[in-house]
Amino acid sequence: MENCLVRAIDKRLALIKIPDDSPKTICTVTSSTQTFDVLLQTDFPDLQLYASGKVRDLYKIGNDRLLFVATDRISAFDYVLATGIPQKGRVLTQLSLFWFDFLKGIAPNHLATADVRKYPAELQKYAAPLRGRSMLVVKADMIAIECVVRGYLSGSGWKEYKTSGEVCGIKLPSGLKESDKLPQPIFTPATKAASGHDENISFDQMVKLAGRDLSEQLRDLSVKIYQTAADYAETRGIIIADTKFEFGRTAGGLVLADEVLTPDSSRFWPKDRYKPGGPQDSFDKQYVRDYLEAIKWNKQPPAPGLPPEVAARTSEKYIEAYTQLTGHPLPA
Numbered sequence: 001m002e003n004c005l006v007r008a009i010d011k012r013l014a015l016i017k018i019p020d021d022s023p024k025t026i027c028t029v030t031s032s033t034q035t036f037d038v039l040l041q042t043d044f045p046d047l048q049l050y051a052s053g054k055v056r057d058l059y060k061i062g063n064d065r066l067l068f069v070a071t072d073r074i075s076a077f078d079y080v081l082a083t084g085i086p087q088k089g090r091v092l093t094q095l096s097l098f099w100f101d102f103l104k105g106i107a108p109n110h111l112a113t114a115d116v117r118k119y120p121a122e123l124q125k126y127a128a129p130l131r132g133r134s135m136l137v138v139k140a141d142m143i144a145i146e147c148v149v150r151g152y153l154s155g156s157g158w159k160e161y162k163t164s165g166e167v168c169g170i171k172l173p174s175g176l177k178e179s180d181k182l183p184q185p186i187f188t189p190a191t192k193a194a195s196g197h198d199e200n201i202s203f204d205q206m207v208k209l210a211g212r213d214l215s216e217q218l219r220d221l222s223v224k225i226y227q228t229a230a231d232y233a234e235t236r237g238i239i240i241a242d243t244k245f246e247f248g249r250t251a252g253g254l255v256l257a258d259e260v261l262t263p264d265s266s267r268f269w270p271k272d273r274y275k276p277g278g279p280q281d282s283f284d285k286q287y288v289r290d291y292l293e294a295i296k297w298n299k300q301p302p303a304p305g306l307p308p309e310v311a312a313r314t315s316e317k318y319i320e321a322y323t324q325l326t327g328h329p330l331p332a
């Protein structure tokens, strides 16, 4: 690939060599068994960049489509870390594809195709970096509310419950412990605040922002999707403690957009280690969290990088989440 930095990863030595002097962000990673790319930022100069999020770069394709590219960036505490996670973008993309297919009877989605050979001609020269980590999606008018569903009491839900006995205005039974399973999944919407931190809102506040009909529709659909997916995941040994959906309006109607039920948009817990009464180990980000705690990062920019072994082990966990949930190896 042109314009690439070569970073060599030698698994035996657990070493990733990263030349310090270059700002370039597409890198080739080789291990003793395979070579793959760690993509921190896309660089398609002749395409029109539409938006760039913490993890994804989006390009405008014609009037009504987007090229949706998952990089290998990883964020923690709302900041993108300086190190990428090998294969992460591919895992996020492939897992979303798995769930889009699994859920297609319940929720129409924004996917047009993830088959690079069917992408428009102007994208064919980028086929190699796009394969496996990208999708062509229908551009949607996004509804600016994060549709969060919680089946377990954790994170900001636990914090709210401890002080008020409620989460997003929903009264819960007393005496619940951290990470307890809730009597039934609850819909706890949030707004995407400009600061980057999401803000929990009540259902009534959502109604004021989005209207009653749409809010009820999104609530019922979100809970149904969560329940269907969580029931399945449990049979595969993964608890989906909570998750976040984003919906958008298209010419064809309301669609499930963004990524779906990935480790980045959800809390995945290994079922065999589930022990309510405290925080649970994260299936995928535990090594990252432990490391950031250990170095006592003040959670202010600049975000630190990760040691190679933390990046490598995190990569393995992302891949494991995919294989465990789908029953298939990550497609080559």
Ligand SMILES: Nc1ncnc2c1ncn2[C@@H]1O[C@H](COP(=O)(O)OP(=O)(O)O)[C@@H](O)[C@H]1O
Pocket (backbone or CB within 6 Å): 051, 052, 053, 054, 055, 056, 057, 058, 066, 110, 137, 138, 139, 140, 141, 142, 246, 248, 257, 258, 259
């Ligand atoms: N079909 C779509 N049309 C337009 N925007 C979309 C669509 N699907 C997802 N998005 C937006 O694309 C962005 C995805 O990039 P990401 O890196 O995940 O962003 P974030 O940092 O907000 O999580 C999000 O802002 C999301 O709202």
Ligand SMILES: [Mg+2]
Pocket (backbone or CB within 6 Å): 053, 055
């Ligand atoms: Mg996102």
